[in-house]
Structure formats: C-alpha cells, structure tokens
Amino acid sequence: DIQMTQSPSSLSASVGDRVIITCRASQIISSYLNWYQQKPGKAPKLLIYAASNLQSGVPSRFSGSGSGTEFTLTISSLQPEDFATYYCQQSYSIPLFGGGTKVEIK
Amino acid sequence: EVQLVESGGGLVQPGGSLRLSCTASGLTVTTNYMSWVRQAPGKGLEWIAVIYTDGRAYYADSVKGRFTVSRQNSNDMLFLQINGLSAEDTAVYYCARVLQRPAAYAMDVWGQGTTVTVSS
Numbered sequence: 001d002i003q004m005t006q007s008p009s010s011l012s013a014s015v016g017d018r019v020i021i022t023c024r025a026s027q028i029i030s031s032y033l034n035w036y037q038q039k040p041g042k043a044p045k046l047l048i049y050a051a052s053n054l055q056s057g058v059p060s061r062f063s064g065s066g067s068g069t070e071f072t073l074t075i076s077s078l079q080p081e082d083f084a085t086y087y088c089q090q091s092y093s094i095p096l097f098g099g100g101t102k103v104e105i106k
Numbered sequence: 107e108v109q110l111v112e113s114g115g116g117l118v119q120p121g122g123s124l125r126l127s128c129t130a131s132g133l134t135v136t137t138n139y140m141s142w143v144r145q146a147p148g149k150g151l152e153w154i155a156v157i158y159t160d161g162r163a164y165y166a167d168s169v170k171g172r173f174t175v176s177r178q179n180s181n182d183m184l185f186l187q188i189n190g191l192s193a194e195d196t197a198v199y200y201c202a203r204v205l206q207r208p209a210a211y212a213m214d215v216w217g218q219g220t221t222v223t224v225s226s
C-alpha cells in the first residue's frame with residue numbers, strides 16, 4: 001500500500017509568512033495528489049488538484065507543486081483565514097490522506 | 107448550487123447498524139463518482155468507500171465486509187450501510203463528489219457531515 005508522509009504535523013506562523021507543507025509518497029504517484037483545507041467543525045475544502053491545479057475560487061496565494069513522490073503546498077502570504085489544518089491525499093490507488101498539518105498563529 | 111447533505115447518524119450500541127444517507131442537489135449521483143470519508147474525534151481524514159458511475163464500489167480495508175455503499179437513482183441519494191459497529195467507527199461521516207480525470211479524482215463537493223457515535 002502507498003503510504004503518505006506529511007510534514008510538519010504542525011507549525012506556528014505569522015500573518016504574511018510564507019508557509020510550505022510537504023507530502024511524500026512511498027512510491028511514485030505521478031501527479032495524483034490533492035490538497036485540502038479543513039477548519040474546526042467544518043468539512044474539508046479542496047484547494048489543489050492534480051498536484052498543481054488551483055481549484056476554482058481558491059485564492060492565488062495557494063499553490064502546489066511536485067510530481068512522483070514529493071509534493072509541496074505553498075501559501076505565499078499567510079492570511080488570518082488560512083489558520084486551519086491541511087491534508088494531502090493521493091488518488092493514484094486506493095485514496096489515502098496524509099496525517100495533516102495544523103497551521104497555528106504564532 | 108451544488109450541495110450534499112448527510113443524515114442518519116446517531117448513537118448506536120456496539121455491534122449495531124446504521125444507514126447513512128447523502129442527498130444531492132445540483133448534481134446527479136449516478137453520473138458522478140461518489141465517496142464516503144470519515145473523521146474520528148480529534149483525528150485525521152480517512153477515506154472509506156467509493157462508488158463509480160457503473161456501480162462498482164471499493165472499500166478501505168478497515169470497513170470491507172461491514173460497510174456497503176449504494177445509490178437511489180430516483181431521488182439522487184447515496185447511502186452507506188454500516189454494520190458490526192465498534193467504538194473505532196465513532197466519527198463524522200462525510201459524502202463527497204469525486205472528480206474524474208484529469209482532476210486526479212479529487213473530492214470537490216462535500217457535505218457537512220453526520221456524526222456516528224458507538225457506545226453502550
């Protein structure tokens with residue numbers, strides 16, 4: 001089975017900071033990697049699909065990159081509404097989410 | 107507006123069963139791939155099932171043999187029958203639409219979730 005390792009598991013950052021979250025797959029998954037944002041008590045929200053494609057309506061400060069086994073989600077300038085938990089998800093085989101990264105206020 | 111609304115959650119005793127429902131509006135469940143995802147309290151997301159447009163369904167190992175996903179074409183509803191419940195199944199259960207290629211099977215529309223609590 002493909003394993004997904006997301007790092008860090010949590011981070012503290014300030015408004016305006018550049019934030020980078022990494023997701024590594026245990027085997028090549030091409031670009032079958034998606035990113036979600038989840039706020040407490042809410043359903044996840046799709047941010048990035050197929051590694052680097054911005055979902056409609058998502059601010060351009062979010063970007064995704066990578067292919068193969070290593071992927072990143074970048075928030076170019078963290079905004080107050082971005083404090084949340086972020087999950088990667090591989091869809092190359094049976095879907096699997098990463099463990100999540102909680103972005104907290106510094 | 108495209109919307110999914112789950113229902114059917116509740117408190118159930120260990121070993122019990124529930125049928126969760128997901129009512130779609132603005133999309134047709136039979137022409138979309140649809141998934142169920144759950145989240146235990148304080149934990150991450152866990153994909154549990156998908157049903158394809160041709161009716162084939164696949165399950166996570168953790169629920170295989172106990173959970174069954176189905177559809178009701180006439181009312182645009184998706185269901186998850188869950189049997190043999192244990193405390194480990196306590197979670198919020200979400201239904202979601204799955205985009206097909208080239209969108210890498212991402213889940214773009216989610217319901218608000220329904221809570222299943224397994225306890226005696």
